[in-house]
Amino acid sequence: MECVFCRIVAGELPSDTLYQDxxxxxFRDINPLAPTHVLIIPKRHINSLAxxxxxxxxxxxxxxxxxxxxxxxxxxxxxxxxxxVSSGEDGGQVVPHLHMHLLGGRRLSxxxx
Amino acid sequence: MECVFCRIVAGELPSDTLYQDxxxxxFRDINPLAPTHVLIIPKRHINSLAxxxxxxxxxxxxxxxxxxxxxxxxxxxxxxxxxxVSSGEDGGQVVPHLHMHLLGGRRLSxxxx
Numbered sequence: 001m002e003c004v005f006c007r008i009v010a011g012e013l014p015s016d017t018l019y020q021d022x023x024x025x026x027f028r029d030i031n032p033l034a035p036t037h038v039l040i041i042p043k044r045h046i047n048s049l050a051x052x053x054x055x056x057x058x059x060x061x062x063x064x065x066x067x068x069x070x071x072x073x074x075x076x077x078x079x080x081x082x083x084x085v086s087s088g089e090d091g092g093q094v095v096p097h098l099h100m101h102l103l104g105g106r107r108l109s110x111x112x113x
Numbered sequence: 114m115e116c117v118f119c120r121i122v123a124g125e126l127p128s129d130t131l132y133q134d135x136x137x138x139x140f141r142d143i144n145p146l147a148p149t150h151v152l153i154i155p156k157r158h159i160n161s162l163a164x165x166x167x168x169x170x171x172x173x174x175x176x177x178x179x180x181x182x183x184x185x186x187x188x189x190x191x192x193x194x195x196x197x198v199s200s201g202e203d204g205g206q207v208v209p210h211l212h213m214h215l216l217g218g219r220r221l222s223x224x225x226x
Binding site for chain 2: 058084093104
């Protein structure tokens with residue numbers, strides 16, 4: 001198993017885990033781009049957003065629900081935050097396991113891409 | 114009605130609409146940040162992501178489903194793309210009506226925030 005996120009899910013690599021259920025897991029990014037930088041991933045290996053079939057995309061809704069909850073927990077819900085899902089090379093996806101970034105804790109740049 | 118996106122939904126302002134159903138609508142951003150820059154919004158006015166209750170966040174899954182379909186339609190699904198939802202002032206949200214950005218058509222910056 002070479003996927004770093006699958007190894008985190010399996011407990012083979014440590015992570016600062018904030019949430020998990022049967023479907024998804026949330027942990028802090030080890031190279032944070034902002035004071036709050038959490039990654040929310042499906043536990044099952046899915047390469048990227050583009051690989052989700054139409055009836056699988058509801059997992060993005062569930063990931064957003066957990067992101068919202070974590071934003072409240074981190075105390076950034078009212079001041080503001082950003083969710084980002086990058087897919088594929090042009091999208092700038094680094095780890096080829098679908099993930100959503102929750103970013104906040106400072107005024108984020110207007111540059112989205 | 115002062116919300117610019119509500120006025121687009123109502124047909125009071127023109128838009129290059131790519132998709133709509135009972136819940137959501139997708140149209141091209143008039144100030145595109147990338148060759149493909151589409152906004153996906155709920156038709157009902159919701160200020161921001163932070164205002165969605167837990168059982169309302171499934172709309173984000175539906176918006177992602179449509180974003181994925183539009184990425185295929187735009188021919189950018191395989192090369193890559195990015196979905197961004199900014200919430201509140203720190204998040205850099207400009208129009209206070211919940212929206213998801215679909216961005217692609219070039220190699221996007223690694224800078225997410």
